[in-house]
Amino acid sequence: MNPIIAQSIKRSISYQDYRVLVKQLAEENSNSGLEKTEALANYTFLNDRRMKRWDKTIKVSEEDQQRLREFTQPITWLVITESWCGDAAHVIPALNKIAELNANIDIKIVLRDDNLELMDMFLTKGGRAIAKVIMIDNETGEVLNTYGPRPTEATSYVNRFKAKHGQLTPEFKEDLQHWYNKNKGQNVIEDIIEILCELQPITCQ
Numbered sequence: 665m666n667p668i669i670a671q672s673i674k675r676s677i678s679y680q681d682y683r684v685l686v687k688q689l690a691e692e693n694s695n696s697g698l699e700k701t702e703a704l705a706n707y708t709f710l711n712d713r714r715m716k717r718w719d720k721t722i723k724v725s726e727e728d729q730q731r732l733r734e735f736t737q738p739i740t741w742l743v744i745t746e747s748w749c750g751d752a753a754h755v756i757p758a759l760n761k762i763a764e765l766n767a768n769i770d771i772k773i774v775l776r777d778d779n780l781e782l783m784d785m786f787l788t789k790g791g792r793a794i795a796k797v798i799m800i801d802n803e804t805g806e807v808l809n810t811y812g813p814r815p816t817e818a819t820s821y822v823n824r825f826k827a828k829h830g831q832l833t834p835e836f837k838e839d840l841q842h843w844y845n846k847n848k849g850q851n852v853i854e855d856i857i858e859i860l861c862e863l864q865p866i867t868c869q
Contacts, residue, residue: 665805669798672782673742676772679760683719686712686747696747698777704748711753718757722849724765728857732765735860738802741771744783745795750841751814752795758849759797762856770802786810799859809859815851818843 677685689695690712695704724732741759745752756773763771776783776794783792793813801808814822821843825836 665800666785666807668781668785669742669800669807670805672774672779673740673772673800675779676742676774679756679763679771679773682745682756682773683715686715689747696775696777707748707750711747711750714753715757718754718849719760722758722761724761724853728853729765731857732762732860735766735864736768737864738768739770739808739863740800740802741769742782742798742800743771743773743795744776744779744786744798745773746776749794750837751812751818751844754844754849755795755812755815755852758852759856761849762853788813799863808863811855811859815847815855817847817851 685696686708689705690709693705693709694700695708697704741763743756743759745756760771763769774782776792780792782798783794783796786796786798787793788796795812797811799808799810800806818840821840822832825832829836
């Protein structure tokens with residue numbers, strides 16, 4: 665296994681501990697990361713509420729549960745994030761719901777600004793975009809795939825807007841939050857099942 669990845673896994677925390685951390689930061693009117701601002705603290709507060717809601721409401725269909733149960737390759741999902749990231753607050757609870765359904769999937773979380781060497785190994789179009797999921801084979805230590813920072817439909821939505829307008833506006837970012845709320849984590853679930861199918865085709869049958 666790459667030593668930077670190995671060190672990051674050692675520093676990682678569970679999803680449950682990450683939820684405790686974000687809740688604590690929200691109560692303290694603070695945020696994770698090197699930059700501390702009122703805006704990032706406000707985003708952290710919102711994200712704590714979002715994750716609390718998704719923990720209770722994200723549903724995985726019976727059909728998808730069956731497909732997920734068929735995945736038998738022990739893997740680790742090393743997730744890079746920060747408390748203030750809006751996309752991550754919608755994506756990571758869905759990832760955790762999937763991991764809860766299969767003991768072969770171990771989800772671990774690290775903070776981006778504490779793991780910049782790791783982050784810089786998995787840039788998105790040259791940027792340190794989060795949430796980023798690194799999928800690692802537990803037996804070989806090989807990186808099998810990556811995912812993020814957004815689910816595929818949200819990525820297409822963002823790319824179309826950027827192509828037309830050049831950059832994301834506050835209004836668009838609000839629209840994107842509405843998309844996440846309407847989608848209820850289903851695009852993440854679809855994307856992940858497709859990736860698992862590529863790793864082990866039996867899950868597609």
